[in-house]
Amino acid sequence: MSQVPRSSPYPLIEVDNALSIALSEAALCQVTQVLSKEALGFVAAEHIYSKSPFPPFKASLKDGYAVRHPLTPGIKQLVGTVTTGRSKELPPVNCDQAAYITTGAPLPPGADSVIPVEWTLETGDPGFVMISRGTQVSGQEVRQIGSDISQGELIISEGSYIGVTECALLINCGVETVQVYKRPKVAVFSTGNELVEIGSSPLFGEVYDANRPLIIAALQRMNIETVDLGIVKDDEAHVRGAFERALELADIIITSGGVSMGSHDYVKNVLEQIGKVHFGRVRMKPGKPLTFATAESCKSRSKRFIVGLPGNPVSCYVCFYLLVVPLIRKLSGHSKPHLPRVQAELLDPIRLDPERPEYHRSILQWDFERHIYQAKSTGDQSSSRLLSATKANALLILPSENKTLEKGALVSAILLECDK
Numbered sequence: 256m257s258q259v260p261r262s263s264p265y266p267l268i269e270v271d272n273a274l275s276i277a278l279s280e281a282a283l284c285q286v287t288q289v290l291s292k293e294a295l296g297f298v299a300a301e302h303i304y305s306k307s308p309f310p311p312f313k314a315s316l317k318d319g320y321a322v323r324h325p326l327t328p329g330i331k332q333l334v335g336t337v338t339t340g341r342s343k344e345l346p347p348v349n350c351d352q353a354a355y356i357t358t359g360a361p362l363p364p365g366a367d368s369v370i371p372v373e374w375t376l377e378t379g380d381p382g383f384v385m386i387s388r389g390t391q392v393s394g395q396e397v398r399q400i401g402s403d404i405s406q407g408e409l410i411i412s413e414g415s416y417i418g419v420t421e422c423a424l425l426i427n428c429g430v431e432t433v434q435v436y437k438r439p440k441v442a443v444f445s446t447g448n449e450l451v452e453i454g455s456s457p458l459f460g461e462v463y464d465a466n467r468p469l470i471i472a473a474l475q476r477m478n479i480e481t482v483d484l485g486i487v488k489d490d491e492a493h494v495r496g497a498f499e500r501a502l503e504l505a506d507i508i509i510t511s512g513g514v515s516m517g518s519h520d521y522v523k524n525v526l527e528q529i530g531k532v533h534f535g536r537v538r539m540k541p542g543k544p545l546t547f548a549t550a551e552s553c554k555s556r557s558k559r560f561i562v563g564l565p566g567n568p569v570s571c572y573v574c575f576y577l578l579v580v581p582l583i584r585k586l587s588g589h590s591k592p593h594l595p596r597v598q599a600e601l602l603d604p605i606r607l608d609p610e611r612p613e614y615h616r617s618i619l620q621w622d623f624e625r626h627i628y629q630a631k632s633t634g635d636q637s638s639s640r641l642l643s644a645t646k647a648n649a650l651l652i653l654p655s656e657n658k659t660l661e662k663g664a665l666v667s668a669i670l671l672e673c674d675k
């Protein structure tokens with residue numbers, strides 16, 4: 256035990272500094288081509304332009320009668336019917352004629368305007384219609400070609416996230432395939448002699464490995480491919496072996512546990528041997544021993560990013576959203592790697608930590624009368640109490656000060672589980 260270091264060799268750096276170090280190390284991944292209908296969750300690696308105008312033809316905005324402006328009220332001869340889809344060709348509509356048309360159908364030749372059915376009456380003769388109000392302008396109730404999106408218009412910029420509406424937009428504009436950034440692949444392992452898998456019975460001193468399932472679930476939610484490397488024993492050879500394997504398998508390696516000052520905390524030592532540790536302590540609560548390193552794979556000589564998350568489950572969770580999520584977003588091509596932040600009003604007084612800024616788990620709710628977010632604490636913030644994270648949708652960023660923030664105080668909050 257006398258060999259245990261009494262102080263950490265790693266300077267305690269500020270959170271913003273830690274984030275900028277990690278993000279400046281992260282270079283963009285490679286580009287790949289995917290089908291637009293399968294592009295959900297990727298980031299565009301090119302500016303994308305519309306292949307066709309939308310609408311691609313002059314389309315009726317109403318169910319009614321296609322006519323030619325100027326049209327005065329009166330009885331008009333019906334030349335046919337145009338519905339959506341491929342209608343049979345009609346003779347050109349002249350000034351005294353009309354064609355029945357449904358919403359979204361293409362205007363027949365000669366017609367430039369539409370009279371809604373509400374402005375018409377039946378005549379008793381199916382070959383004629385009574386128009387009670389004439390046209391005011393040419394093009395009334397008509398969507399012009401390209402009026403929504405013109406051909407060649409920029410629809411998605413490079414670096415933008417492709418969400419549900421962007422996928423639909425690509426298809427709307429005839430774009431079949433897109434260039435996107437490849438998402439990084441992530442290997443995950445937990446370290447700890449005390450850890451057992453759920454399904455086995457823990458003996459005295461053992462606990463279930465909750466962090467690995469937490470990290471893997473959060474990665475799956477982000478559509479990130481994961482490699483599960485299981486639980487690794489707290490000894491140098493096993494930890495080193497796990498890192499060496501992981502370096503060949505994934506772009507990012509995330510571990511939990513073994514990063515503080517204990518006699519069995521080997522993660523930092525091993526990282527010093529296989530790569531470069533950029534930081535090993537961050538002034539934040541929870542998550543002080545958060546560690547970030549880079550290394551190279553032996554075979555491909557590719558740069559790998561390694562995040563050693565602290566073992567306490569809530570510290571692991573907070574550090575995942577604070578550092579790992581922006582890192583993955585940056586490596587996935589996001590032009591804005593950070594999760595969005597909003598301002599919120601405290602619903603309860605909170606005692607601040609005088610030494611470390613706290614990332615306080617909170618439930619944000621919208622106040623419909625005052626149009627602001629209100630933040631409700633999830634209670635006891637112990638770094639082992641996962642209950643403090645279960646209902647949280649935000650992390651309040653509380654400054655380090657020796658005082659209590661009163662109810663009603665305004666604080667910044669990081670929104671969790673946001674894709675865009």
Ligand SMILES: Nc1nc2c(c(=O)[nH]1)N[C@H]1C(S)=C(S)[C@@H](COP(=O)(O)OP(=O)(O)OC[C@H]3O[C@@H](n4cnc5c(N)ncnc54)[C@H](O)[C@@H]3O)O[C@H]1N2
Nearest residue numbers: 445463464465466512513514515516520543565566567570
């Ligand atoms: N002398 C000091 N001791 C500690 C310091 C310090 O600065 N000086 N920092 C403390 C802080 S802050 C944290 S956070 C923890 C983090 O330590 P480790 O990353 O080394 O984590 P472990 O010691 O391996 O485990 C801590 C705790 O978490 C439980 N754990 C670990 N892994 C898992 C898992 N996968 N699933 C569920 N629970 C897990 C473990 O059983 C321990 O109870 O260090 C403090 N110590």
Ligand code: MOO
Nearest residue numbers: 541542543570638
């Ligand atoms: O920083 Mo540790 O994460 O407080 O428990």
